[in-house]
Amino acid sequence: MKPIQFYTIKSSGGLVAEISNLGAKITKLLVANRKGEVKDIVLGFRTAEEWRTKETYFNAICGRVANRIKEGVFELDGETYHLPVNNGPNSLHGGIEGFNAKIWDVTAQSAYEITLHYHSKDGEEGYPGNVDVWVTYTATKDNTLRIHYEAKTDAPTLVAMTNHAYFNLAGEGSGRVDDHVLQVFADKFTPFDENTCPTGEIREVTGTPMDLREPVRLGERMKDPFFKPWRGIDNNWCLCDGDAPKELRHAATLQADGRTMECWTTMKGLQVYTGNWIEQNEGKSGTMYDIQHAVCLEAQNWPDSIHHDDFPNVILRPGEKLDEVTEYRFL
Numbered sequence: 001m002k003p004i005q006f007y008t009i010k011s012s013g014g015l016v017a018e019i020s021n022l023g024a025k026i027t028k029l030l031v032a033n034r035k036g037e038v039k040d041i042v043l044g045f046r047t048a049e050e051w052r053t054k055e056t057y058f059n060a061i062c063g064r065v066a067n068r069i070k071e072g073v074f075e076l077d078g079e080t081y082h083l084p085v086n087n088g089p090n091s092l093h094g095g096i097e098g099f100n101a102k103i104w105d106v107t108a109q110s111a112y113e114i115t116l117h118y119h120s121k122d123g124e125e126g127y128p129g130n131v132d133v134w135v136t137y138t139a140t141k142d143n144t145l146r147i148h149y150e151a152k153t154d155a156p157t158l159v160a161m162t163n164h165a166y167f168n169l170a171g172e173g174s175g176r177v178d179d180h181v182l183q184v185f186a187d188k189f190t191p192f193d194e195n196t197c198p199t200g201e202i203r204e205v206t207g208t209p210m211d212l213r214e215p216v217r218l219g220e221r222m223k224d225p226f227f228k229p230w231r232g233i234d235n236n237w238c239l240c241d242g243d244a245p246k247e248l249r250h251a252a253t254l255q256a257d258g259r260t261m262e263c264w265t266t267m268k269g270l271q272v273y274t275g276n277w278i279e280q281n282e283g284k285s286g287t288m289y290d291i292q293h294a295v296c297l298e299a300q301n302w303p304d305s306i307h308h309d310d311f312p313n314v315i316l317r318p319g320e321k322l323d324e325v326t327e328y329r330f331l
Contacts (some may be wrong), residue, residue: 002103003278005047009112011139014038015330023060024116024135026165026253029145031330033258039171041259043294054281055289057164060100060137062093064120064127065314066162067236067271067303070197074163074306076128083126088195090304095125099133099161102132113138122155129155131316135277142277143291143330151322159322160301160314162267166275166294169256173287177274177295178219180305184212184270185246185249186237190302190311199306210235215253218295222274232292236303238267242312248325252297260331265299266324268312272297299326 018028029042045051048224051058054306071092072083083091093100104116117138122130123146136148138220151159168174189210205211209226222232229252251263251270263270275294283289305311 004052004103005104007114008139009070009110009114009139011112011143012141013143015145017137017139017145019114019137020051021047021104021106021116023056023102024104024118025051025061025100026059026137026145026163027051027158029165031143031259037258039257040284041167041169041171041174043166043168043278043289044284045281046064055279057093057100059163059165061161062164063099063133063159063161064094064125064131064281065126065158065160066093066164066300068092068197070195070307072126073185074158076158076306077158079128081126081128090195090197091175094128098125100164103139104135107134112140127157129153129157131157131159133159133161135161146164146319147330149322149324149326151316152320154318156315156317158306158314159316161324162271162298163326164296165256165328166278167261168294169254169259169261171257173285173289174257176219176292177256178217178222178292180216180218180254180295181215182212182221182272182295183215183253184237184272184316185251186239186270187213190236190238191329192235192276192303196234197304198236198302198308198311202310205237210237211239215255218274221269222292232276234273234276235271237270237272238268239265239270242268242302242305244268244308248327251299254295254297262329262331263297263299263326264302264329267299267301267325267326269300269302270297271303273302
């Protein structure tokens with residue numbers, strides 16, 4: 001196995017990010033608050049071995065397909081493909097060893113930017129086609145961490161990536177995210193079934209606990225019985241219709257401890273996850289992590305899109321190029 005390595009990029013505005021070739025993970029993200037106090041705001045570990053074996057989705061690129069594919073099966077151009085099932089009856093985040101578990105190659109690096117590449121072979125985790133993916137992290141001068149996703153294939157396949165950063169704006173190791181204030185700029189969401197896969201319905205958020213169009217304190221909203229069976233929020237918001245043109249949209253704003261983070265993305269969905277299944281592990285600052293010690297704003301396409309015609313397209317064909325951007329802007 002190639003060695004696990006860590007690389008640092010910095011913006012002239014003060015943002016510092018550490019990126020690993022393991023899963024193209026964000027292993028540190030140093031951001032100042034309004035008082036100038038700098039803290040690392042993503043959960044994580046001290047050693048390469050811990051990054052490899054503990055909480056393997058922490059801050060990683062997930063793919064080929066992020067989120068769930070119902071029953072781990074899909075049909076494409078008349079062929080049926082079976083994927084590893086690793087989340088109840090579903091395939092989650094690319095399968096048993098998705099992009100999050102792979103060692104990527106660094107193909108370009110500067111003081112403020114790094115590009116990582118991974119070649120996913122035909123048949124890997126059950127997916128057809130040889131796929132090349134590139135992820136570029138840029139620390140911009142206005143204190144934005146920009147993530148640029150690109151992919152090409154030699155055969156029809158599915159590709160829909162995300163970054164699974166576990167944010168705690170009060171600093172990793174500071175405990176629960178109850179005091180975080182979240183606003184999601186979406187009018188609709190996708191209800192899910194008993195196995196957390198979309199039913200196919202697209203529902204208005206009005207009159208439901210999914211209405212986050214005004215800022216809400218997470219500690220209060222997570223207690224709503226609507227979310228209780230899954231111990232917190234783990235839901236998809238529709239940022240636009242499935243066939244809407246691609247553009248950079250303001251998806252959400254998260255605030256805590258004098259830090260404001262805006263999530264902007266060209267992707268059409270936002271999965272908000274409040275760390276409901278974080279295992280008790282000692283984090284990089286020596287404190288114990290536990291459930292709801294982080295919130296993830298996973299900009300992505302909608303879950304199980306391949307099974308719903310009016311959901312965003314996740315099919316990539318030869319001659320096409322996947323090209324998506326997500327930005328985490330710190331104000």
